[in-house]
Amino acid sequence: xxxxxxxxxxxxxxxxxxxxxxxxxxxxxxxxxxxxxxxxxxxxxxxxxxxxxxxxxxxxxxxxxxxxxxxxxxxxxxxxxxxxxxxxxxxxxxxxxxxxxxxxxxxxxxxxxxxxxxxxxxxxxxxxxxxxxxxxxxxxxxxxxxxxxxxxxxxxxxxxxxxxxxxxxxxxxxxxxxxxxxxxxxxxxxxxxxxxxxxxxxxxxxxxxxxxxxxxxxxxxxxxxxxxxxxxxxxxxxxxxxxxxxxxxxxxxxxxxxxxxxxxxx
Amino acid sequence: xxxxxxxxxxxxxxxxxxxxxxxxxxxxxxxxxxxxxxxxxxxxxxxxxxxxxxxxxxxxxxxxxxxxxxxxxxxxxxxxxxxxxxxxxxxxxxxxxxxxxxxxxxxxxxxxxxxxxxxxxxxxxxxxxxxxxxxxxxxxxxxxxxxxxxxxxxxxxxxxxxxxxxxxxxxxxxxxxxxxxxxxxxxxxxxxxxxxxxxxxxxxxxxxxxxxxxxxxxxxxxxxxxxxxxxxxxxxxxxxxxxxxxxxxxxxxxxxxxxxxxxxxx
Amino acid sequence: xxxxxxxxxxxxxxxxxxxxxxxxxxxxxxxxxxxxxxxxxxxxxxxxxxxxxxxxxxxxxxxxxxxxxxxxxxxxxxxxxxxxxxxxxxxxxxxxxxxxxxxxxxxxxxxxxxxxxxxxxxxxxxxxxxxxxxxxxxxxxxxxxxxxxxxxxxxxxxxxxxxxxxxxxxxxxxxxxxxxxxxxxxxxxxxxxxxxxxxxxxxxxxxxxxxxxxxxxxxxxxxxxxxxxxxxxxxxxxxxxxxxxxxxxxxxxxxxxxxxxxxxxx
Numbered sequence: 001x002x003x004x005x006x007x008x009x010x011x012x013x014x015x016x017x018x019x020x021x022x023x024x025x026x027x028x029x030x031x032x033x034x035x036x037x038x039x040x041x042x043x044x045x046x047x048x049x050x051x052x053x054x055x056x057x058x059x060x061x062x063x064x065x066x067x068x069x070x071x072x073x074x075x076x077x078x079x080x081x082x083x084x085x086x087x088x089x090x091x092x093x094x095x096x097x098x099x100x101x102x103x104x105x106x107x108x109x110x111x112x113x114x115x116x117x118x119x120x121x122x123x124x125x126x127x128x129x130x131x132x133x134x135x136x137x138x139x140x141x142x143x144x145x146x147x148x149x150x151x152x153x154x155x156x157x158x159x160x161x162x163x164x165x166x167x168x169x170x171x172x173x174x175x176x177x178x179x180x181x182x183x184x185x186x187x188x189x190x191x192x193x194x195x196x197x198x199x200x201x202x203x204x205x206x207x208x209x210x211x212x213x214x215x216x217x218x219x220x221x222x223x224x225x226x227x228x229x230x231x232x233x234x235x236x237x238x239x240x241x242x243x244x245x246x247x248x249x250x251x252x253x254x255x256x257x258x259x260x261x262x263x264x265x266x
Numbered sequence: 267x268x269x270x271x272x273x274x275x276x277x278x279x280x281x282x283x284x285x286x287x288x289x290x291x292x293x294x295x296x297x298x299x300x301x302x303x304x305x306x307x308x309x310x311x312x313x314x315x316x317x318x319x320x321x322x323x324x325x326x327x328x329x330x331x332x333x334x335x336x337x338x339x340x341x342x343x344x345x346x347x348x349x350x351x352x353x354x355x356x357x358x359x360x361x362x363x364x365x366x367x368x369x370x371x372x373x374x375x376x377x378x379x380x381x382x383x384x385x386x387x388x389x390x391x392x393x394x395x396x397x398x399x400x401x402x403x404x405x406x407x408x409x410x411x412x413x414x415x416x417x418x419x420x421x422x423x424x425x426x427x428x429x430x431x432x433x434x435x436x437x438x439x440x441x442x443x444x445x446x447x448x449x450x451x452x453x454x455x456x457x458x459x460x461x462x463x464x465x466x467x468x469x470x471x472x473x474x475x476x477x478x479x480x481x482x483x484x485x486x487x488x489x490x491x492x493x494x495x496x497x498x499x500x501x502x503x504x505x506x507x508x509x510x511x512x513x514x515x516x517x518x519x520x521x522x523x524x525x526x527x528x529x530x531x532x
Numbered sequence: 533x534x535x536x537x538x539x540x541x542x543x544x545x546x547x548x549x550x551x552x553x554x555x556x557x558x559x560x561x562x563x564x565x566x567x568x569x570x571x572x573x574x575x576x577x578x579x580x581x582x583x584x585x586x587x588x589x590x591x592x593x594x595x596x597x598x599x600x601x602x603x604x605x606x607x608x609x610x611x612x613x614x615x616x617x618x619x620x621x622x623x624x625x626x627x628x629x630x631x632x633x634x635x636x637x638x639x640x641x642x643x644x645x646x647x648x649x650x651x652x653x654x655x656x657x658x659x660x661x662x663x664x665x666x667x668x669x670x671x672x673x674x675x676x677x678x679x680x681x682x683x684x685x686x687x688x689x690x691x692x693x694x695x696x697x698x699x700x701x702x703x704x705x706x707x708x709x710x711x712x713x714x715x716x717x718x719x720x721x722x723x724x725x726x727x728x729x730x731x732x733x734x735x736x737x738x739x740x741x742x743x744x745x746x747x748x749x750x751x752x753x754x755x756x757x758x759x760x761x762x763x764x765x766x767x768x769x770x771x772x773x774x775x776x777x778x779x780x781x782x783x784x785x786x787x788x789x790x791x792x793x794x795x796x797x798x
Binding site: 031032033034036037073074075076077103106107108109110196197198199200241242243244245246248249 | 564572575576584592593596780781783785789
């Protein structure tokens, strides 16, 4: 690990210690596919996940939460309304909103949903794969379903432009992860291509970003630290996983035990 | 294992044999996060799970089921209506209703939902963590999301009062599990703190209670036996699990193979 | 492996190579329980899963997909409408529709849903367990929940009749899997009884059928190849799995690494 990544890792461990001591409540309105692994990943790092989407309670659930994660993976009109209501409550409470635009660009419905969430909730952090970030930036249909067809490098300019326009920190997951506020760009060289073969791994990243944003008010730092722990845990777990089944399990175990000795193994 | 627990374990194995021979159908109306591990846990002990929530079919599904498990983890108004309809059908058919008040006290919506289910469905067994049982008892908001902030010991008086008021057997999951009908109190000293780091483990307990209640008409015994197998399987699995990822897997395997040799390992 | 199965396995590996090179988008409108393992299984074989059920977007999602998998495991009226709309779009686009009639016969609601999907979507392939296929054929309530109470052998005549009536290839999962177009019958002798103890394994079969149907225009061949890879991967994984927890994981790993060396191990 180079000097810069090592310095970042030290900061990350400090945030991780805060997550473990505070056990912040992370309110997720997310998709059916990723709910279970997302909740387990949050528990693995020491956060306390809650999944709740009824429009009658989302504002009250936000009122006791430390961050809000919105994910449109299996979006419907009624869930959209709950996300907007939760987002408005989070804005008033001034807790971070993390937005995961799953499948942005794949359908007009998703594009419209993304724009509405960005406009009304003004998320603190937007995390997607390259295709999604590029689609969000130019509002054109470029994605194929929910898996990226572009490299993260190709999406970096789009990420910067999106960050400047929305005032959100933008994260691109990929072979290299990029985290930018539109001017500064952090990059994370860790991870494994096998991670893209575990469903909901991107969604899990967004939830972990939510955990770090709950304890670190600097959104660029929080998102960077979250992607760093994801990348290191995923890369190490992939080294001894036979397939995507065992990777899903081993990845959680790595998060669960993550400490300075984990970093020394990279 | 002391004499009392050993005697209980013998009774539990007898119920487990019945579950495996009868494969009772357990009808679950539960939350999105826990559906998959809950179904796998029921299959692991030999029961036959069905998840069905459409209001058009819940009464007919109840008519072929041996117990009904209601869980409000990701409750909405329409799912609430289905739970009530299913509960009313279960009352007519006289099959046990197990109620899991996930996040009771976290929002008014959940508190109202809990009271409505208790009033209209009169569940045979209520299982929650300490915070949830305390919130159910005094109708005050005390919980932080869905994870308990109180110890099971602290909730025992609340559990007794709740049991006397609702005529349900009340189960508190925690470091020690308590099972009470308001007068008699059984306690289970097994388990592992790691279990709380696997999402849906409490929901799984409620489903396993449903399986035992399907074959044992004594609700106090059924709930005690269910918590006993949960505690032993979880404690043993935790001993060789590296984190919450592998615990989720190993726990199911322990349930799958559970027999007298399993008990000898505790 | 006998000569016929060996010849089939060679054809299957050829389809598998196509799936891995093309990564076809498989659009699933499926149940909450099976979404996560289904998506992971599709990723394991190299396909790209998308789960999307909003009526506003299903037709557009179909327009970029290579096959459509409809599964009524946790069906509701609104999801039913989305399935019909997606099915109609798939018919126009002429992509294969795979239908999984989970719990057919358990309730009138499911029987009506099945008939409506068969009538309006005219699926290319119908895959169910023996009870479900028999219930579909004679429209009588014979199932107990979602687990089969009949052997696949007993359902073969029903499968043939259903295939002739609906012009769909019909697949019965069981100890022996049967795949028929009403005249020709292929059988797969692989698999393990442990597979029925992993929730959503049948649903996963249907999704894998969707992946093979996306690359092979011969529906009888596609369905046969899908059941062959399911049976071999499941049988091999069961040999070293301690319970249904580890089988779920090991099964995915087998799919992930599946090649001619996998076949040599059977």
